Amino acid sequence: MKTKNETGILKDSVPVGQKTDAQMQDDRESVSFGSNRNKDFSKEPLCLSGKGVTRVFHTGKVTTVAVDHVNFEFHKGELISIVGESGSGKTTLSKMLLGLLEPTEGEIFFHGQPRDISSGAKKREYWKGIQAIFQDPFSSYNQFHKIDAVLDDCINMRGGKNLSKEERFNMKVEACGFVNLKYAELTNKYPFELSGGQMQRLMIARIFLLKPEILLADEPTSMIDACSRATILDMLLKLRDETGMTVIFITHDIGLAYYISDSVYIMEHGKFVECGKPDKVMLTPEAPYTKRLISDVPKIHEPWDLSTVG
Amino acid sequence: MAKKMLEVNQLTTKYITRQGEDVYSVDHVSLDIEEGKSLGIAGESGCGKSTLALSLMGYYFPPLHYTSGSIVVDGKDITGLDPDVVRKTVLGTDIAYIPQAAMNALNPTRKVGKFIEDVIKAHELPMDKKQIREMAEQRFARLGLPVEALDKYSVELSGGMRQRVVIAVSTILNPKVLIADEPSSALDVTSQKMVIKMMKDMLASGLVKSMIFITHELPLLYNVTDDIMVMYAGQIVERGSAHEMVFDPVHPYSRGLMRSILVPEEGTRDVKLTAIPGTPPNLKHPPAGCRFAERCRYATNACRYNAMPILEFAPGRTYRCGHSVEHLREVYASEDEE
Numbered sequence: 154m155k156t157k158n159e160t161g162i163l164k165d166s167v168p169v170g171q172k173t174d175a176q177m178q179d180d181r182e183s184v185s186f187g188s189n190r191n192k193d194f195s196k197e198p199l200c201l202s203g204k205g206v207t208r209v210f211h212t213g214k215v216t217t218v219a220v221d222h223v224n225f226e227f228h229k230g231e232l233i234s235i236v237g238e239s240g241s242g243k244t245t246l247s248k249m250l251l252g253l254l255e256p257t258e259g260e261i262f263f264h265g266q267p268r269d270i271s272s273g274a275k276k277r278e279y280w281k282g283i284q285a286i287f288q289d290p291f292s293s294y295n296q297f298h299k300i301d302a303v304l305d306d307c308i309n310m311r312g313g314k315n316l317s318k319e320e321r322f323n324m325k326v327e328a329c330g331f332v333n334l335k336y337a338e339l340t341n342k343y344p345f346e347l348s349g350g351q352m353q354r355l356m357i358a359r360i361f362l363l364k365p366e367i368l369l370a371d372e373p374t375s376m377i378d379a380c381s382r383a384t385i386l387d388m389l390l391k392l393r394d395e396t397g398m399t400v401i402f403i404t405h406d407i408g409l410a411y412y413i414s415d416s417v418y419i420m421e422h423g424k425f426v427e428c429g430k431p432d433k434v435m436l437t438p439e440a441p442y443t444k445r446l447i448s449d450v451p452k453i454h455e456p457w458d459l460s461t462v463g
Numbered sequence: 464m465a466k467k468m469l470e471v472n473q474l475t476t477k478y479i480t481r482q483g484e485d486v487y488s489v490d491h492v493s494l495d496i497e498e499g500k501s502l503g504i505a506g507e508s509g510c511g512k513s514t515l516a517l518s519l520m521g522y523y524f525p526p527l528h529y530t531s532g533s534i535v536v537d538g539k540d541i542t543g544l545d546p547d548v549v550r551k552t553v554l555g556t557d558i559a560y561i562p563q564a565a566m567n568a569l570n571p572t573r574k575v576g577k578f579i580e581d582v583i584k585a586h587e588l589p590m591d592k593k594q595i596r597e598m599a600e601q602r603f604a605r606l607g608l609p610v611e612a613l614d615k616y617s618v619e620l621s622g623g624m625r626q627r628v629v630i631a632v633s634t635i636l637n638p639k640v641l642i643a644d645e646p647s648s649a650l651d652v653t654s655q656k657m658v659i660k661m662m663k664d665m666l667a668s669g670l671v672k673s674m675i676f677i678t679h680e681l682p683l684l685y686n687v688t689d690d691i692m693v694m695y696a697g698q699i700v701e702r703g704s705a706h707e708m709v710f711d712p713v714h715p716y717s718r719g720l721m722r723s724i725l726v727p728e729e730g731t732r733d734v735k736l737t738a739i740p741g742t743p744p745n746l747k748h749p750p751a752g753c754r755f756a757e758r759c760r761y762a763t764n765a766c767r768y769n770a771m772p773i774l775e776f777a778p779g780r781t782y783r784c785g786h787s788v789e790h791l792r793e794v795y796a797s798e799d800e801e
Contacts, residue, residue, distance in 0.1 A: 183737040238651040348742060378507035379679060379723040383738035405651070408682070408725035412732055435727040449652040451682040452726045453709055459660040462653065 184387045187394040189230065194415055197228040198264075200399045201250065201283075201367055205259035208245050219245040221423035222259065227367070227399055232390075234402040234410035234431075237420030238446070243403045246420070247371055250401070252279055281310065284365040288372035290352035294344035300355065301340055304328060307362035328358040332388055350381045357388050364396050371403040386413060407450050411435045419443045465497040466537070468673035469519075469640045474532035476518040479525070486746045488514040490697040491532070493773075496640070496690075501666060501674040503688035503705065505681060505720060509743055511697040512677045513563065516644045519675070520560050522549045537639045537672070555582055559638035559671070563645045566625035569617035576613035578632045586636065599635070605670075606631050606661055623654025627661055634671055641671040645678050659687055681724050685709050690779070693717045696743050696754040699773060703780040713782045713791055716755050753785060761786060761794060 208220040220242045227233050237243045248254040249261065252270045261268045263282065270276045287293050294303065304325045308316065313324070329336040332354040344352055353373060360368055370389065374382040390413075393400055404410050410417055411431045418428040419440065426440040438444045451457045471494045478486040488511045496502050504512050514527070521541040523529050533542045536557045541549065554560065562568070569578065579599045583590055590598070600610050608627055617625055626646060634641060643662065647655040665671050676688050684691055684705065691708040693701045693716065701714040712718045719739040725731060741758040744750055753771045756762040766785040773783040784791065 183735050238653070350742070379681070379720065381507075381738055383723060383736045384740070386736070387738070406725070407652070407727045408731065411727040412725045412734070412736065431732070436729055446652060447727055449656045450727055451680075451686040452728050453682050453685050453724060454726075454728050454730075457656075457686040459656065459663065462657045462660055 184383050184390065186390060189232075189390075189394060189415075192230075192415070194228040194231040197230055199226055199262070200229045200231075200264065201225075201227045201401075202262045202265070203259060204262070206246070206249060206256045206261060207258035208242075208249060208254060209257045218423055220249065220256075223420075223423070223425050225418065225425070225428075227401065229366075229399055230393065230397045232393065232400045232402065232413060232415045233418065234404055234414040234416075235418045235420055236404060236407055236410045236446075238405060241420045242423040243405075243420055244371070245423075247285070247369055247401075247403050250369055251283060251285055252276055277310075280365075281363070282365055283367040283369060284360055284363050285369040285371065286353070286356045286360065286373045288375055290349055290356060290376065291345075293356060294352065296343060296345055298344075299340075300342050300344060300347075301325070303344070303355070303359065304362060307359050311363060324362065328361045329355075331361045331391075332358045333384070334358065350377055350385075353377060353385055354388070357385070357392070361392060365398065367399045367401065368392070369401045369403070372405070373402075374409065375404070375406065382409075407435070407446065419446070465499065467495050467535075468498050468500075468537055469675075470495045470533075470535040471519065472533045472535075474518060474534060475530040476514065476523070477528055477530050478514075479528055480747075484747050487530070487749065488697045488746055489518045490749075492518075492697075492699055493532075494692060494699070494702075496673040496675070498672050499666065499669070500690070501676055501688040503684035503691040504675065504677045504694055505679060505684055505691055506694035507679060507720075507743065510694045512679075512694055513644055514697075515694065516560065516562075516642050516675070516677055519640075519642055520549070520558050521553060522546055551586065555586060555633070555638060556636045557638060558640045558642060559633045559636075561630060561633055561641070561643045561646055564649060565629045565633075565646070566617075566622060566649070569625060569629065571616060571618050574614055574616055575620075575628055575632070579613075579635055582632060582635055602631060602635055606665070621654070623650050623657055626650060626654070626658050630658070630662065630665075634665060637670055637672075639672040640675065641665070641673070642675045643677065646676075647683070648678060648680065655683075659683070663687065681709065681720060682726050693720060696749065697746055698754060698783065699781070700755065700784075701780075701782045707780065713776070713780075713788055714755075714784050715759050715761055715791070718795065753783070761791070 203223060203225050205222045205224065206220060207222050210217045210219055235243055245254065249256050270279050308321055308324055326336045329339060334351060334354055347355065374385050377385060389400060392398055402410065402414065414431050416429060417431045417434045418425050419434060421442045427434055427438065427443045434443060435447060438447055448458065448461060471492060473491045473493055474489060475487060475491055476489045478488055480486060492515060504515065506512050517527060519534060521534050521544060524546065533540060541553050576596065576599055580595050583595050599613055603610050603613060608631060612620060612628060620628060647658045650658065666674050676684065678684055688705055690702060691705050692699055693714065695716050701712065701717045708717060709721055712721045722737050739758055744754055744757065750756060752767045752769050756766040771783045771785060773781050775781045776788045
């Protein structure tokens with residue numbers, strides 16, 4: 154709606170009494186952790202675990218061990234961060250967790266049972282339990298598919314193939330509402346017509362429809378501004394509270410990992426050098442690599458010692 | 464009083480879109496930097512940080528156009544100069560600009576030493592190859608870069624090394640102002656620290672006389688620059704020293720930014736992380752009043768319709784808001800208590 158004000162300049166305006174988009178989001182603007190903050194997850198059942206998981210790449214005569222005998226135990230409802238610099242093997246590990254890459258050695262357990270994804274049907278079944286949000290929302294969508302199709306696919310995957318149009322519509326409205334998007338504005342649009350933040354929120358709407366047990370989020374906020382980051386984090390946390398989802402964060406943002414996680418794994422050259430509660434790992438690091446990593450992050454209350462680098 | 468290295472007065476530049484619409488992405492920006500000082504520019508994406516950096520060079524090419532205002536570098540007015548003149552007499556010697564992702568700009572078919580020759584040639588300096596080589600070696604050694612890097616191709620260097628090489632090459636003529644746009648955001652924390660250390664060393668030893676540092680990473684700005692300026696929708700909304708801006712921001716937008724900082728320090732886990740809802744306005748039709756009003760929780764109707772001037776409320780501190788500083792501080796204090 155365009156109205157003219159005293160100065161004669163055209164301006165998008167909102168009638169008094171009607172809420173703007175910004176105000177609608179007001180009640181959601183800060184991150185709330187629910188009851189799961191500082192909970193002890195080690196008593197929860199195991200969701201995903203791995204023993205001696207290794208992945209080796211061969212290029213010509215060069216052998217690269219991207220992930221080197223890592224062990225991990227992710228519990229139900231836990232929020233895990235895997236932190237490492239580029240080249241530490243984070244992405245290779247996440248691909249193995251998703252079943253996009255086979256480990257060269259070692260085994261991944263899903264609900265305590267060895268994971269079996271040997272056939273396409275078994276893989277699809279596994280993917281009902283684990284889903285991912287990737288770093289770059291701009292390249293996560295098929296640009297020829299409308300947003301409706303993106304959401305319909307999710308409903309179909311959850312066994313909603315025979316639902317009526319109306320039921321589907323209601324589900325889509327609910328999913329979009331969960332991430333503060335208006336379905337009416339999205340329908341019949343293509344993903345590239347949205348902003349980066351909206352695309353990432355649509356990704357979360359997908360997850361809301363799929364309700365996987367495990368969500369693997371690979372740098373979900375690194376392409377988004379710090380000030381809209383809180384909204385995305387809040388939505389992920391709310392999703393976890395509502396569905397008991399396990400969230401695995403892959404990130405190099407150490408501040409973020411410290412703030413949000415229940416447990417942190419620090420990765421260096423394909424190995425976990427340290428893991429544990431964020432307070433322990435980040436504030437009293439023991440491994441030399443973790444110490445260096447923490448000291449290299451610029452902080453605001455402690456001085457940043459520049460003399461430690463060549 | 465220290466000498467002013469850069470004085471920008473009411474600079475306005477615009478993009479002209481294919482449809483012929485004007486987008487004023489830098490709107491009456493005034494700033495100044497003294498010799499030996501650094502200024503950080505913060506703001507979310509799309510608020511005009513990078514356009515400001517481009518505009519400060521005085522080197523305009525479509526769709527970016529100069530509208531009004533002046534840029535004075537060390538007493539020399541560079542506004543309105545022909546782009547060719549700017550390239551030969553201003554860039555490199557007065558102003559060096561390091562764009563975003565500069566480390567990917569190195570031609571992979573040429574050795575690093577060649578880039579330095581190019582810079583010297585472009586400025587038509589009377590130096591032969593041997594002198595250039597000597598100068599390059601000295602500079603690399605001084606900045607702690609391996610001299611062997613001069614004989615390497617850019618692809619043989621790591622990302623952090625490439626970025627440092629780019630900075631070393633672009634500052635070889637000791638510019639008065641170095642404008643760095645996100646010089647370290649694509650790097651790991653350790654490489655980032657090396658880049659920052661080199662830049663700070665260059666400023667401290669006078670190889671560059673002043674520095675503008677653009678990034679959205681606030682903890683980094685806080686550690687690197689003397690002053691921080693926050694931009695929103697093409698305008699400056701607040702300026703102050705780095706410490707004041709991080710611990711005592713006045714403008715609601717700056718406060719929102721500062722409250723989104725997450726650092727691995729004790730106490731971070733107890734912080735209430737808040738988001739600024741909504742998105743920046745479309746600058747094709749900028750709001751008549753405060754540009755932040757639509758997203759501001761303290762906005763009144765007056766905010767929406769009255770143009771906001773930028774006001775100085777303490778030495779070196781300016782802000783652009785309809786509320787008084789005392790009022791804002793009171794509101795913030797009562798919020799913090801909750």
